[in-house]
Amino acid sequence: KQEVTQIPAALSVPEGENLVLNCSFTDSAIYNLQWFRQDPGKGLTSLLLIQSSQREQTSGRLNASLDKSSGRSTLYIAASQPGDSATYLCAVRGNQFYFGTGTSLTVIP
């Protein structure tokens, strides 16, 4: 069974700092990996999707990388802002979707 791990569980940074969130998975036989953002009491919003054949995807201040052979993905957030405060989850798609437990990010003004 696929296991998806996100470390750290919580992260607090000052505004303006660049940061990296980590996601690891145990089974490299995946079709894609997706990063989501979840605000308290809300649903998930898709940020980036990386196909298994791709190495990275970029959207604005966000950059996600994928190293399928080592079972790792990172989400890089540049010039963090208080509005980036949320929980970030990664999900991998094998025969079905498997989610990590998320990293709770707080950006301090």
Add this chain to the structure above:
Amino acid sequence: NAGVTQTPKFRVLKTGQSMTLLCAQDMNHEYMYWYRQDPGMGLRLIHYSVGEGTTAKGEVPDGYNVSRLKKQNFLLGLESAAPSQTSVYFCASSYRKGLAGDTDTQYFGPGTRLTVL
């Protein structure tokens, strides 16, 4: 477009009661999913559907049933609720093009918070 909507938003049940959660999407998506989210466990897939009239089991299907009679709707049923089913339930949908591109991006509803006493 409303995207993915879920009803109800909140519900409290007593053990043994039944209920149905409704998910609707207006994006003409083929795939629909039901997840539950529990503290410290992330989201876990309950059931999913790859098209109208089809359903399949996910990671944690026991105690739940689903139906997809119309493409835009996906219903999740609890026949006899148990306290272990206290959770936040999320519905999602995706449009699988089957080719390189924006495949499998999931769009989520706002969730239903269910408490079983």
